[in-house]
Amino acid sequence: MEAAGGARRVTIRDVAKxxxxxxxxxxxxxxxxxxxxxxxxTRILQAASDLGWSPNQAARSLSSxxxxxxxxAIARPARMLGLEPFYMEFxxxxxxxxxxxxxxxxxxxxxxxxxxxxxxxxxxxxRVNGSILVDLRVDDPRVPALAAIGLPAVVVGHPSLAGPxxxxxxxxxxxxxxxxxxxxxxxxxxxxxVSGPADLGHSVIRTTAFAQACGELGVQAQTVVADFSADQGxxxxxxxxxxxxxxxxxxxxxxxxxxxxxxxxxxxxxxxPRDLSLLAWDDSQLCQLTRPTLSAMRHDIYSxxxxxxxxxxxxxxxxxxxxxxAEAPALVPRASTAPPPxxx
Numbered sequence: 469m470e471a472a473g474g475a476r477r478v479t480i481r482d483v484a485k486x487x488x489x490x491x492x493x494x495x496x497x498x499x500x501x502x503x504x505x506x507x508x509x510t511r512i513l514q515a516a517s518d519l520g521w522s523p524n525q526a527a528r529s530l531s532s533x534x535x536x537x538x539x540x541a542i543a544r545p546a547r548m549l550g551l552e553p554f555y556m557e558f559x560x561x562x563x564x565x566x567x568x569x570x571x572x573x574x575x576x577x578x579x580x581x582x583x584x585x586x587x588x589x590x591x592x593x594x595r596v597n598g599s600i601l602v603d604l605r606v607d608d609p610r611v612p613a614l615a616a617i618g619l620p621a622v623v624v625g626h627p628s629l630a631g632p633x634x635x636x637x638x639x640x641x642x643x644x645x646x647x648x649x650x651x652x653x654x655x656x657x658x659x660x661x662v663s664g665p666a667d668l669g670h671s672v673i674r675t676t677a678f679a680q681a682c683g684e685l686g687v688q689a690q691t692v693v694a695d696f697s698a699d700q701g702x703x704x705x706x707x708x709x710x711x712x713x714x715x716x717x718x719x720x721x722x723x724x725x726x727x728x729x730x731x732x733x734x735x736x737x738x739x740x741p742r743d744l745s746l747l748a749w750d751d752s753q754l755c756q757l758t759r760p761t762l763s764a765m766r767h768d769i770y771s772x773x774x775x776x777x778x779x780x781x782x783x784x785x786x787x788x789x790x791x792x793x794a795e796a797p798a799l800v801p802r803a804s805t806a807p808p809p810x811x812x
Contacts, residue, residue, distance in 0.1 A: 471658055471729065473794075476712065478688070479484075479497070479521075479788065480521070480672045482513065482517050482519055482521065483516045483519060483521050484512075485511045486518065486519060486552040487508075487511050487514075487515040488511075489504075489508060489511075489512060490601070492592045492593070493508065493512060494512055494516075494623075495593075495594070495617075496509075496592060496805070497512035497513055497516075497534040497791070498512070498513070498516065499709025501592075501617070501618055502616075502617065502618030502718065503592065503617040503618055506588060506698075506707070510560050513756070517528070517598060519654055524612050527685055531563040533573055534570055535569060535597045535598075535781065535784055535785075536572065536595045536597060536677050537571060537572045537574050537595060537596045537597060537658070537812070538571060538572075538573055538574070538575070538596060538597065538598055538599065538600065538777065538780060539573075539574045539576075539586075539587060539590045539591075539595070539596035539598070539599035539600070540557065540559075540562070540573060540574070540575050540576075540599065540600045540602070541575075541576050541578050541580055541582075541583045541586050541587065541599070542559050542576075542577055542581065542603070543577075543579060543580040543603060544577060545577070545607075545697075550697075551724060551754070551800050552696065552724065552750030553675075553722075553723055553724070553750060553754060553769075554722060554750050554752070554769055555736075556709070557769035557770050557773065557802065558769050558770075558772065558773040559573070559575070559773065560770055561769065561770040561771060561772060561773020561774040561775075561776075561777070562600070562773045562774070562776070564609050564773075564774050565774050565777035565778050565781070566769070566777065569781065574590065574595060574596055575764045583610055583626040583749040584609065584610055584613045584614065586618055586623075587599050587610070587614055588613075588614070588617055590615075590780070591617060591618075591619045591766075595772065596618070597618075597620065597740075597784050598620035598621055598622075598780050598783060598784045599614075599619060599621045599778070599780075600621070600622055600624060600657075600776055600780060600785065601614070601622070601623045601625075601631075601633070602624045602625075603668055603789050604623055604624070604625040604628075604629040604630070604668070604669045605667045605668055605669055605670055606667060606669055608669070608775050609632035611623075611629075611630065611633065612631065615633065616630055620780070620781040620783045620784045621633050621634060621780070621783070622634050622635070622688075622779050622783060623635045623636075623761070624636060624637070624683060624776055625637050625669050625670060626640075626673060627791045628669075628704060629669040630791065632634060634779060634783055634789055634790070635791040635792075636772075636775055636776045636779050636791070636792060636794060637791075637794065638667060638746075638772065638792055638794050638795075638796060638797060639674055639793055639796040639797075640670050640673045640674045640769060641674070641676070641677035642677075643660075643678055643749075643765050643796055644674045644677045644678050644681065644719070644765075644797055645672075645680075645681040646765070646797075646798075646799055647719050647747055647765055648678060648681040648682055648685065648687065648719075649681065649685065650747075650799055650801070651717045651745065651747065652685045652687050652806065654717075654745070654805065654806065654807045654808070655751075655807045655808050656687070656689070656692075656715075656716045656717040656745065656807075656808050657688060657691065657712055657716070657719045657808075658688045658714070658715045658716050658717075659682060659688070659690075659715055659716075659718070659719065660689070660690045660691070660692065660708045660715035660717070660718045660719070661674075661675075661678050661689070661690070661691045661706060661718065661719045661721070662690070662691075662692050662693075662694050662701055662704040662708075662718060662719070662720045662721060662725050663675060663691055663692070663693050663694065663721045663722075664693075664694065664695065664696050664721045664776060665693065665696075666693045671693075671721070674721065675691055675794070675796065678691060678719070679691075683709075688713065688715075690708065690711070690715065691806045692704040692707055692708055693750075694721075694725060695755065696721065696722050696724065696725065696775065697724065697725075698724050698725065698727075698728040701722075701724060701726075701728045701729065702723050702725075702728040702729070702731070702732050704725070705718065705725075705728065705729040706732055706735075707734075709732065709733070709736050709738070709744075715744075716744060716808035716809070717745040717747065717805070718744070718745070718746055719744075719747045719749070720747065720748050721747070721748070722744075722749055722750055722751050723748045723749065723750050723751070723752045723755055724754070724763070725748075726746055726747070726748035726755070726762055726764075727747070727748070727754050727755075727758055727762070729796040730758055730760075730762075730804075733746070735788075740760055740804050741760065741805050741806035742806065742809065743809060745763075745805040745806060745808070746762060746763070746803055746804045746805070747763045747764065747765070747804070748762045748763070748764040748765070748804075749761075749764065749765045749767070749769065749797070750764065750766075750767050750769060750797075750806065751764035751765065751766035751800055752763070752769075755800075755802070758804075760802070760803030761802040761803045761804065762802055762803075762804045763799070763800060763801050763803075763804045764799075764800050764802070765798070765799060765800075766797060766798050766800045768795060771795070772795075775794050776810065779792075
C-alpha cells in the first residue's frame, strides 16, 4: 500500500526487518510486554522511530486495556472430553464468569507437547488476555516457559505445581484420606484405587495420601493406573479383581471409571455392594443414575470453574490474588458401599 504522494506506507514487517527480529517481537516491544530483552526492545523501538512507524492507537488501547478472551487448552481426545463430566461442569463454571464480563473462551483440544506453543501464540498474538492451565504435572515444563513470556495465568492445581503462577486447588489429600477412613470404618481391609495418569500432579498427591492413610489404618492398599477413560478404567478393575487378594473396595479417580466398574463386577458374578464396594470421584449426575447409585466424593465443579476464572480476572487486572484452596470434596455415601462380606 502507498501513502499519499506515492511513498510506500511503512509496515510492522519493515520495522521487524530493520531490527532483525520477528513481527511478534515488534508487537511485544511496542506494547511493552515481557518476553524480549531490554536490548532487543530498545533496538526495535529505535527502528520504529527511524522509520516513522507506530501501531494504530485505537488497537493499542484495546489490546492493553480491554479484557476480551480467556484461553483454555486441554490435552484430551475430543471424543473422551465429550464424555467427561468434570470438564463439562468446569467449562460451565468458566462461562458463568465470562458472561458477566462480556468475554469469550478460546478452547483448543491439543496433544500434550503442543500446549506451550499454543499459549505462546495466543498471548503474543493478542488472542487472549490470560489462560487457565490444567492437568499440571510434576516439574511441568509449561510453568517456566509460560512464566518467561509473561502470560497471565491461573494454575488449576496445588501451589507446589504452580511455580510463580497463582493456584486454585482442591485438597485431594484430605479427600482421599476421608474416603479411606470411611471404607475402613465399614470394615474393609483390602482397599484398591484406580488412578488417572501417574505423572499428573493431583494423581501423585492422591496416590501418596492413599498409601499413607491405608498404612496408618493397617489397611492393605493397591493402586492401578488408568487414563480416566471407560476402557482403561474397566481394564484396571479387571486386573484388581483377578489379583490373588482381591480388594473388597475400590476408589476411582473419576465417575466414568467407577460406572464402568459396575459392569465389570457383574462380569465376575459379583454383586455391588454385597461383594464389592465402589466409590467414585466428582459426583456427577452419572453417580445418581446408576443402579446401585454410586457413593462419591462430591466436588462442586461448577463453582470451582467460576472461582478459577474470577481469580484469573484478578490476575489480569494486576490485583495479585493469593493462591487458595476451593471447597474440599465431601463424601456422599450411597448404595454402592457397604461392609465387606463377613468371610473377608
